[in-house]
Amino acid sequence: MGLRSSQFGCVAYPKKVIRVKGKKKEKQDMKKIIIFSMLMALLSLTASAQSAAQARKVLDKTATVVGNKGGASASFTMSNPKMGTTSGTIAIKGHMFQASIPSAIVWYNGKTQWSYMKSTNEVNITTPTEAKRMKMNPYTFITMYKSGYNMSMKTSGRNYVVHLTAQNKKRSVKELYITVNSSTYIPVQVKMLEGNTWSTINIKNFKAKKLANSMFTFKAKDFPKAEVIDLR
Secondary structure, rough: OOEEEOOOOOEEEOOOOOHHHHHHHHHHHHHHHHHHHHHHHHHHHHHHHHHHHHHHHHHHHHHHHHHOOOOEEEEEEEEOOOOEEEEEEEEEEOOOEEEEEEEEEOOOOOOOEEEEOOOOOOEEOOOOHHHHHHHHOOOHHHHHOOOOEEEEEEEEOOOOEEEEEEOOOOOOOOOEEEEEEOOOEEEEEEEEEOOOOOEEEEEEEEEEEOOOOOHHHHHHOOOOOOOEEEOO
């Protein structure tokens, strides 16, 4: 408090009242900023959760279409900087698939994979990683997305584009972009990141079929002269 003279003697006056009011206003402004920031963060989280829910709904419908109980077939073209570009056909049923490209035929029965290399007349038997299965079977994502991935989605023309990122950075497939036709829920493209390399798989001619389980297992009698190498 300060003192000043008047006709009534010394009177106290609020020397710092303006400064105090200024500090109160600053605190009020800071509170407003904090509340606004919290609100924006909440809205962002809500939007993210809604996007994730929409993405899961789209992939659930896609999985139903692709996971037809009788099986399905399609043609595909795959490209990446290390391997170049190759085209082929694929038959799928549940977790099983048979893929054929100019240089090889691959069978996978849900556990074991047989790869017949035409140039060497060899059949390699392996238990493939998630990434290796996806390189030959772009429909592997129909089960992958259900756990271990964060997801979001956007619309691009007539398609949905679902973005998946692995929660565990050591996962073989770290990131995926799955483009799905918004009318049919048939996937038309899958982009995946393995290590530091992106692979793009374009898919067309998808058809539902009734396929026998036996076609997803290698039959030695069909390749009597092939050398079988067990790499498991």
